[in-house]
Amino acid sequence: MFRLVISDSRAWKNLMAAISTLVEEASFDVKPEGLALRAMDPSHVAMVDFEYPKESFQEYECTEPSKLCLDIGDMLKLMRRVEAGETLELTLDPQTNHLNMKLTGKYKRRFSLPLLQPSVSEVPTPKLTFDAQIKMDADCLNDAITDISNVSDQVKIEADEEKLVLTGLSETGNVVVEFERANQAVLDFQVKGEAKALYGVSFLQDMVKAGAASSKVVSVEFSTDKPVKIDFELPLQGKLTYYLAPRLE
Amino acid sequence: MGVDLKDLVPRKVLSLEELSGKSVAVDAYNALYQFLSIIRQSTGELLTDRRGHVTSHLSGILYRSSNLAEKGLKLVYVFDGTPPSLKSREIQRRALVKVQAEEKYEEALKKGELEEARIYAQMTSQLKDYMVEDAKALLTLMGVPWVQAPSEGEAQAAYLALKGHVWATASQDYDSLLFGAPRLVRNLAITGRRKLPRKKTYVEVNPEVIELGQLLAELGITRRQLVDIGILIGTDFNPEGVKGIGPKTALKLIKEYGELGRAVSYFQERNLALPENWEEIAAIFLQPEVTDDFKIEWKPPDVEGAVRFLCGERDFSEERVRTALGKLEAGFTELKGKKTLDTWFS
Secondary structure, three states: EEEEEEEOOOHHHHHHHHHHHHOOOEEEEEEOEEEEEEOOOOOOOOOEEEEEEEOOOOOOEOOOOOOEEEHHHHHHHOOOOOOOOOEEEEEEEEEEOOOEHHHHHHOOOEEEEEEEEOOOOOOOOOOOOEEEEEEEEHHHHHHHHEEEEOOOOEEEEEEEEEEEEEEEEOOOOEEEEEEOOOOOOOEEEEEOOOEEEEEEEHHHHHHHHHOOOOOOOEEEEEEEOOOOEEEEEEOOOOOEEEEEEEEEO | OOOOOOOOOOOOOOOOOHOOOOEEEOOOHHHHHHHHHEOOOOOOOOOHHHHHHOOOOHHHHHHHHHHHHHOOEEEEEEEOOOOOHHHHHHHHHHHHHHHHHHHHHHHHHHHHHHHHHHHHHHHOOOOOOOHHHHHHHHHHHOOOOOOEEOOOOOOOOOHHHHHHOOOOOEEEOOHHOOOOOEEEEEEEOOOOEEEEEOOOEEEEEEOOOEEEHHHHHOOOOHHHHHHHHHHHHHHHOOOOOOOOHHHHHHHHHHHOOOHHHHHHHHHHOOOOOOOOOHHHHHHHHHHHOOOOOOOOOOOOOOOHHHHHHHHHHHOOOOHHHHHHHHHHHHHHHHHHOOOOHHHHHH
């Protein structure tokens, strides 16, 4: 038995869009304590780690753990015209092997989506320690990366004890964005020594844009030439975390 | 040829993107024969330099390797050594087919039937020693590593994958699974389409990966049993297999009897001839002759050296060669800087 109700279906759509930046097929772990998903993009450069505890749903019923695998692009297509006040109910139909989606707003809409064969591979968590941990306004980070994406296909992220600097360099121009530790966009700033690493801008942009649609606060954590962890705060114990492998010069 | 397991194996279609950053061991002879058969002029003649040296296979190696390198794939070519003596009958059979095809080719050409001529020409492909030497020289100049197998190339390639030197083997044949390769990639072509034999139509082909562990789990058998099934269907060492036994029957029989040795009476009762030396054949797959004497290292291409060899000696167009080498170089630099998250899992 599996059934859940989400009071804000727009928020759910944003979270699904955040997952779809990396994978086409989403394989959720459905557990009595909530939904979870961990997946990498096909080239293994980026990872999304998503958890949504049962408390985050308006109603949540799950009697036994299972896998729920679906084409997330198709789900988003069905949810394209979702409105802010609509309630979303998800149930499984084991007979037809479909996921049923019921949207209730001004009127009722029902969609159903075929389930896919779940893949067997489990994705481990990267083992990392971070010299720089900076909590900041998600929209400001999004703006900074958008500026850089206009000139370069990679972002240099540097931090020392004073500030966080994002740089994009190319023949068409250079962009440098600075966040000093006292800046009002910065909520928490912990840097040991210095940290500096290079990342592909397109993944970073997709992640931050999608995450900023669901959360106002983001933590950026990294060390020199190591993956960056981008953690968006969600209400209750929800988790939307990305990892992105560095590029080396 | 190889063992025909296609009806039994679970496969997963891949995009080339998913193979980015991964290393694969290619059965060099398998690839070279493919190039010799496909890369031909419209009348079916091979490409040659002005002295008559065949260059079709060099063209294949250069363009395919550089296109794949551009997509982030790291190739290792594995060359056959001395084939196991059991293979001699298959080798003789192939030689005979080629001689017959040669005659039919001449005949069709005389009659002016070009399409027919081309088909027979494809069947005459012969790999001569100088072609292999040229291929190795070119790979070295390209910075693409190659490994000399003591015996079967497929066996050595499987060994490289088994020991973790490469992520997978790449071949059209399924034999490397019998040799124990944990992963086999098929259809590793860049074009995404393949011409159907004797037709002017093309089909979409995508790379696919077959995982040995998953294959064995889904069929509920061991690798030993997979080898037994291969012997019943037919391998390079007993091309005919057992008459009337296809993949599905073979699977059923081996599951029922547990192993080929216990099923002998089944074949005797039905007057079916099991290859006499089936135990020897099984041993070729289960204890293959392989070597630890190799070094796998991807290097940037020696552009000027490759241009001297291909354009100076083998009459390639310099512009096209430089473009291909440029892709190879770009792929190499990109890979050097690119890391995947896998590095931080262990």
